[in-house]
Each structure stands twice: as C-alpha cells, then as structure tokens.
Amino acid sequence: MAGTRRHTRGRSSVAVGILALAAATTLGTRLGTARGDTSVDDEVPTGAVAFFGGGACPEGWAPADEVEGRPVVGVTEGANVGVTVGTPLGDREDRTHEHPFSGNVALSGKGAFATDGSNNDGAAARSYVVKGATSAKTSGLAFVQVQACAKL
Numbered sequence: 001m002a003g004t005r006r007h008t009r010g011r012s013s014v015a016v017g018i019l020a021l022a023a024a025t026t027l028g029t030r031l032g033t034a035r036g037d038t039s040v041d042d043e044v045p046t047g048a049v050a051f052f053g054g055g056a057c058p059e060g061w062a063p064a065d066e067v068e069g070r071p072v073v074g075v076t077e078g079a080n081v082g083v084t085v086g087t088p089l090g091d092r093e094d095r096t097h098e099h100p101f102s103g104n105v106a107l108s109g110k111g112a113f114a115t116d117g118s119n120n121d122g123a124a125a126r127s128y129v130v131k132g133a134t135s136a137k138t139s140g141l142a143f144v145q146v147q148a149c150a151k152l
Helices: 012-034
Strands: 049-052 061-063 100-106 127-133 147-151
Touching: none
Parallel strands: none
Antiparallel strands: 049 147, 061 147, 100 127
16 A cells, blocks of 8 residues: 555554555455456445545545544544544644643752851752643654545
8 A cells, every 4th residue: 555654663553454454455356356346345344444545535435534634543442433532634734732741849858058048948848849831842753644535
C-alpha cells in the first residue's frame, strides 16, 4: 500500500492491521478478476475503515468523512466506538500543543547562619507546589496523508 511505513514503539499492530486490510482487498480483487467475476467479494466486512493512497476510494468503498483529519484508535469498550474528540486536523496541519504539569517539592530543614540577617523564608523547610505548562510547540513528526474509506 502506498504511503505505509513501519512503526516502532508499540505501533506496528496498527500498520499491520491497515496493511492486512489492504492486502485482503487487493487479493480478493485479483482472485475475482482471475475467475472472471465482475462483482468481487473481497471479504472485508461492511463498515470497515481502511486508508488508501491516491486520493480516491476503490470500487466498493466510500470516503469515511467522519474520520477525515483524525487519528483512528482502537477501543476496548463497545460504548466508545464512534466517539470523536476535539477538532479534526486541517490539510497538512501540524497543530501546536502543550502539556500541563504539577508537582510538589519538599525542602527539608537545614541550619544556616548568616552574618547580615535572617533568611526571610527564601528556602524554608516546607512543601512547595510547582505547576505550569510546557511551551506550545508542534510535534514535528513526519506524516503521510491518505484517503480514509469505509467498506460499503
């Protein structure tokens, strides 16, 4: 399938699933054509979503508009199927994002002597709350745009 890459760090199953779906479609079409069939059952279930290069869906598939601009993720709970979150990405968009953080830093007591006065609580022994957010940045990750299609 054009535009498919191998992924590492636990993402290979997604690429393999997409490749397997594309391979099943291609194989079913080839077998049907070899047998002289004009309407081929590619054994892909109705409603399955696959990604294709070239900007168009093959015969028997239609654009999956609800998927456009969104990463598709598998779910373990049936109630989460079809749930959409956020705004879809635009054409070639690498959206900025930030990450909030918070934590506590506990400073222990230390004896300190100064000749010109007291510490004025600059580093008193207590717990300090630290929170904020990272700077808004793009991911900078490479990506490939493909056509999302649903099996009719």
